[in-house]
Amino acid sequence: MGTTVESNTAAQTNGTKKRAFNEGKRHFKKNKKQKIDTNWSDGSNEEVLLKDVRSLLDRLNLKNGGSDDGNEGGKTELPEPFTEVDLDITDLSSVGDGLAVLPGSSRVVVVPFAMPGDRVTAKLIRHDRQHPFTVADFVKVVTPSERRDDSRIGCQYFSKCSGCQFQMMSRDDQLAHKRTIIEKAYRHFSGLPASAVPTVGNTKHGEREYGYRTKLTPHFDAPPHARRDRRHGNPVTWESVPPIGFMLKGTRKTMDIEDCPIGTDAVRRGLKRERQRVTEEIHTYKRGATLLCREHTTPLPLSSPDTIPSDTSNPSDALIETVDSTPYLRTCITDPKSISTEYVLNKRFDNPAGAFFQNNNDILPVFIRRIRSLIHPPSSPPLTHLVDAYSGSGLFTVSLSDLFTHSIGIDVSAQSIAFASTNAAHNGIPSSRASFIAGDAADIFAHVRDFPADKTAVVLDPSRKGCDMPFLRQLLEFAPKRVCYVSCNVHTQARDVGVLCDPATGKYEIESVEGFDFFPLTAHVEGLAILRLREEGDTASDEQKLDVTAETVDA
Numbered sequence: 001m002g003t004t005v006e007s008n009t010a011a012q013t014n015g016t017k018k019r020a021f022n023e024g025k026r027h028f029k030k031n032k033k034q035k036i037d038t039n040w041s042d043g044s045n046e047e048v049l050l051k052d053v054r055s056l057l058d059r060l061n062l063k064n065g066g067s068d069d070g071n072e073g074g075k076t077e078l079p080e081p082f083t084e085v086d087l088d089i090t091d092l093s094s095v096g097d098g099l100a101v102l103p104g105s106s107r108v109v110v111v112p113f114a115m116p117g118d119r120v121t122a123k124l125i126r127h128d129r130q131h132p133f134t135v136a137d138f139v140k141v142v143t144p145s146e147r148r149d150d151s152r153i154g155c156q157y158f159s160k161c162s163g164c165q166f167q168m169m170s171r172d173d174q175l176a177h178k179r180t181i182i183e184k185a186y187r188h189f190s191g192l193p194a195s196a197v198p199t200v201g202n203t204k205h206g207e208r209e210y211g212y213r214t215k216l217t218p219h220f221d222a223p224p225h226a227r228r229d230r231r232h233g234n235p236v237t238w239e240s241v242p243p244i245g246f247m248l249k250g251t252r253k254t255m256d257i258e259d260c261p262i263g264t265d266a267v268r269r270g271l272k273r274e275r276q277r278v279t280e281e282i283h284t285y286k287r288g289a290t291l292l293c294r295e296h297t298t299p300l301p302l303s304s305p306d307t308i309p310s311d312t313s314n315p316s317d318a319l320i321e322t323v324d325s326t327p328y329l330r331t332c333i334t335d336p337k338s339i340s341t342e343y344v345l346n347k348r349f350d351n352p353a354g355a356f357f358q359n360n361n362d363i364l365p366v367f368i369r370r371i372r373s374l375i376h377p378p379s380s381p382p383l384t385h386l387v388d389a390y391s392g393s394g395l396f397t398v399s400l401s402d403l404f405t406h407s408i409g410i411d412v413s414a415q416s417i418a419f420a421s422t423n424a425a426h427n428g429i430p431s432s433r434a435s436f437i438a439g440d441a442a443d444i445f446a447h448v449r450d451f452p453a454d455k456t457a458v459v460l461d462p463s464r465k466g467c468d469m470p471f472l473r474q475l476l477e478f479a480p481k482r483v484c485y486v487s488c489n490v491h492t493q494a495r496d497v498g499v500l501c502d503p504a505t506g507k508y509e510i511e512s513v514e515g516f517d518f519f520p521l522t523a524h525v526e527g528l529a530i531l532r533l534r535e536e537g538d539t540a541s542d543e544q545k546l547d548v549t550a551e552t553v554d555a
């Protein structure tokens, strides 16, 4: 479906009456505990954007006289907020926004839904006072980039909803951009010399660009008077059904989303059903809520692969899909406590529907196969022991345990660990081969003292904030032969890899690094870094590094 890309939030937040000057601030969630310029980077959007802004100004040799406000030490008047300006977009930031220099200044304007080569009209919303950038709303394309193709846009909410900014880009351009995100992450956040970082591999992908998300969590807000009603002990009254959906780009407002084409078909049907239910039951809510739409999969008997079983819950969502000759029934769960099941390379994974599990089932087989092919050293005997730190419900332990004699997973969530044990059992893995511990990842080192470090691989898959120093120190002390670092935030991944590979204090070198397109149409990329223990007096030659990257294959 094509859509006309013109005004977005600007059209709906026209002028000062409808939006306060500072409302655009929610573009960036600042981690209050960590300031931007400390050595320990937090990989936040603001920090990442700032690196891109500074790189652009440096490249154009635009300095701002010692002050960092981008108006040349106050010599230049910045345009009033809500002024519309035409801008030439030169860069695409790692957080997904177009970047353009504000004419006559040393300041960069951050414009969503724009790509390099576009000339766009943008509405200036907020001049950052500490840093040389201005946040803007996209208004319209004046002259499109040669690489923009608006006929690719598959969602009616493009340029309004805060998700899926890359719909006007070809898949190849998105994948290439994600590769540069990883390159920049290692350049800006690892602290390693360029020679220590191998060429980043091509971004691997699944088949789907739309229809991939197995989980959506739309929300709705309470009416403005709800708090007062509750305080006075009055029932909360709803004059109408509120918008149910996602954030309107650059604002704190929720916009109504009837359909989300990045959801799988079952999830899209579930979204429709859930919206209908909320519409009917809105008067029972006392406050806003986040809804859950999570795909649930059941294999069908080969004897009747086309029949929807009569006991199927939510049959209105039910779809039959055949994967690798197995027919599967897909439905959508909306109760966070009920169990959702997914299959990855024929392995079964159960989870509470509201708990974490990777939400792109389409790419998981590609990803798991790739890790299986990299987890052992290429030219020495296979390792025997596996440690899965941040194991969740056991995706990696279960998917890799046949490659090791002993595996152990750890996760801070006792519930995830209970499911990890069940998932191992479902897949016929005895507890003598794979065991799980509930605890902080750093606790793992007390449990693996009898693991031979020189025959052990460690998989790390922390949350966006990455690992902490106590964990990294203990990992260095334990010194497993190989580390496979998976991350949905390549910036904190690069920071942590920088600690492990520090030429003076680290013990590893990067064998390969590459991205996986878990989140098509967005600026997110899942990073996979393989680290090998440095041998005594060993530094990898450039030749060796090139060999490794040449091995990378397109998915």
Ligand SMILES: C[S@@+](CC[C@H](N)C(=O)[O-])C[C@H]1O[C@@H](n2cnc3c(N)ncnc32)[C@H](O)[C@@H]1O
Pocket (backbone or CB within 6 Å): 356, 357, 358, 389, 390, 391, 392, 393, 394, 395, 396, 410, 411, 412, 413, 416, 439, 440, 441, 442, 461, 462, 463, 464
């Ligand atoms: C990105 S998820 C990965 C889960 C799993 N590897 C998967 O792919 O399904 C990160 C996991 O780290 C866990 N976690 C967060 N902080 C932790 C900590 N300090 N120690 C152990 N686990 C932690 C969370 O509970 C979550 O399951």
